[in-house]
Amino acid sequence: xxxxxxxxxxxxxxxxxxxxxxxxxxxxxxxxxxxxxxxxxxxxxxxxxxxxxxxxxxxxxxxxxxxxxxxxxxxxxxxxxxxxxxxxxxxxxxxxxxxxxxxxxxxxxxxxxxxxxxxxxxxxxxxxxxxxxxxxxxxxxxxxxxxxxxxxxxxxxxxxxxxxxxxxxxxxxxxxxxxxxxxxxxxxxxxxxxxxxxxxxxxxxx
Amino acid sequence: xxxxxxxxxxxxxxxxxxxxxxxxxxxxxxxxxxxxxxxxxxxxxxxxxxxxxxxxxxxxxxxxxxxxxxxxxxxxxxxxxxxxxxxxxxxxxxxxxxxxxxxxxxxxxxxxxxxxxxxxxxxxxxxxxxxxxxxxxxxxxxxxxxxxxxxxxxxxxxxxxxxxxxxxxxxxxxxxxxxxxxxxxxxxxxxxxxxxxxxxxxxxxxxxxxxxxxxxxxxxxxxxxxxxxxxxxxxxxxxxxxxxxxxxxxxxxxxxxxxxxxxxxxxxxxxxxxxxxxxxxxxxxxxxxxxxxxxxxxxxxxxxxxxxxxxxxxxxxxxxxxxxxxxxxxxxxxxxxxxxxxxxxxxxxxx
Numbered sequence: 001x002x003x004x005x006x007x008x009x010x011x012x013x014x015x016x017x018x019x020x021x022x023x024x025x026x027x028x029x030x031x032x033x034x035x036x037x038x039x040x041x042x043x044x045x046x047x048x049x050x051x052x053x054x055x056x057x058x059x060x061x062x063x064x065x066x067x068x069x070x071x072x073x074x075x076x077x078x079x080x081x082x083x084x085x086x087x088x089x090x091x092x093x094x095x096x097x098x099x100x101x102x103x104x105x106x107x108x109x110x111x112x113x114x115x116x117x118x119x120x121x122x123x124x125x126x127x128x129x130x131x132x133x134x135x136x137x138x139x140x141x142x143x144x145x146x147x148x149x150x151x152x153x154x155x156x157x158x159x160x161x162x163x164x165x166x167x168x169x170x171x172x173x174x175x176x177x178x179x180x181x182x183x184x185x186x187x188x189x190x191x192x193x194x195x196x197x198x199x200x201x202x203x204x205x206x
Numbered sequence: 207x208x209x210x211x212x213x214x215x216x217x218x219x220x221x222x223x224x225x226x227x228x229x230x231x232x233x234x235x236x237x238x239x240x241x242x243x244x245x246x247x248x249x250x251x252x253x254x255x256x257x258x259x260x261x262x263x264x265x266x267x268x269x270x271x272x273x274x275x276x277x278x279x280x281x282x283x284x285x286x287x288x289x290x291x292x293x294x295x296x297x298x299x300x301x302x303x304x305x306x307x308x309x310x311x312x313x314x315x316x317x318x319x320x321x322x323x324x325x326x327x328x329x330x331x332x333x334x335x336x337x338x339x340x341x342x343x344x345x346x347x348x349x350x351x352x353x354x355x356x357x358x359x360x361x362x363x364x365x366x367x368x369x370x371x372x373x374x375x376x377x378x379x380x381x382x383x384x385x386x387x388x389x390x391x392x393x394x395x396x397x398x399x400x401x402x403x404x405x406x407x408x409x410x411x412x413x414x415x416x417x418x419x420x421x422x423x424x425x426x427x428x429x430x431x432x433x434x435x436x437x438x439x440x441x442x443x444x445x446x447x448x449x450x451x452x453x454x455x456x457x458x459x460x461x462x463x464x465x466x467x468x469x470x471x472x473x474x475x476x477x478x479x480x481x482x483x484x485x486x487x488x489x490x491x492x493x494x495x496x497x498x499x500x501x502x503x504x505x506x507x508x509x510x511x512x513x514x515x516x517x518x519x520x521x522x523x524x525x526x527x528x529x530x531x532x533x534x535x536x537x538x539x540x541x542x543x544x545x546x547x548x549x550x551x552x553x554x555x556x557x
Binding site: 078079080083097098099100102103104106107123124125126 | 250276282283
């Protein structure tokens, strides 16, 4: 691990301005050598791109944190593990400043979306897990985000597969419903009757 | 590398984070929790980065650089309001409330001080109105500027109104909210709190009854020995005052009996009350101008006889000032009635 991640990970010395240390965030932080003629050497360009990437990451990383917590067992996860999962599961694409995870977790806890428990072994860590209310919030947001990604995919000429054999997205509120529970008749967010959709997929008998 | 050195680097970083954290987090235990968690994180990361499971000075430094700048962490804690102009939506109602209260106090103080000045003959009527307008203008403008700056600053720091409440109160409010949800009591959209009842019937009934009793007492004045000592003109004023008090008492009693329903009737009753209160001011003004007939009844100890000694002339101005304050109080309670009429409008959905 250590050979790939070294101290200068965040700091790159610009050959042109020798002593100036630059901090690169988000995607462009992977750039290790800065060519003074490259577009990325322009502060104006860098600032703008960084700002926009941070904006885009903000909402998405929140969703991903919730997704990781939803998949975790009842014990929950501590902050460090959440970040590790986040980095690994997103192929090191979604990297947030690690310290900022804790304020995000605190806000989620304030809003009753997650709950925390102190570790009993004596380490001063907290274990975070999602609440029932949080699960509902997450399903709804995940549904919204999935449908949104699908809808905007043509704009970027990419394909998005919503795995409709596994999930149903409520036609009214986009809530993401897992198709494992065949007793389901209504969307638990908006109350829409989903029997018709289930029948169309042959999942419900007449 | 010595462990002490690594510890020092981490402690230095945490110290910087602590100094940047917003004040509302300074609920000490919370601070400690946050820093403890960050410290654990740095150690875990440093252990992993070193590759050997043992943190090194280099891996600690690297772990810290991964944490991000103290400012970024603090900024994330501060980022929690919903923008509305320069003051967040969450702080907006508190902002309007503080402005309202401060303006009311400034207007009240300005009017009362000018009323006292005019009573003592320090200023004439023209000066009186000029002073009031000037006082209100300057007072409201300066406080508006100060309060606005404070609220913009609080919004930027990510304050919420509940940060000014103790943990105990916050928990109590949470319980009340739960109870209200169970009982189906409507919850205010803005304040996120159960709607308070419009009136407390018991208070109105008791208050009304006392006013009725006192009003009847003033009208009848059933102590003949005292009655004969009082100037007939003053007796008439007293009876009028009693009559107004009686009417107000009856109106209050009625509001108490109606309780938290028929809000239109409440509005009508408050409307009548305003009329009665304004009429009663005339009686106070009449009394104010006749300090010489105001009775002060004393009991002479030797013979146990009661006499009316009246007010000494040098105290007339104080007498007038007291009357002025009474008028101001009546005016303030009249404003309250107007406010209640406005407030009842919001409760009409309850039916």
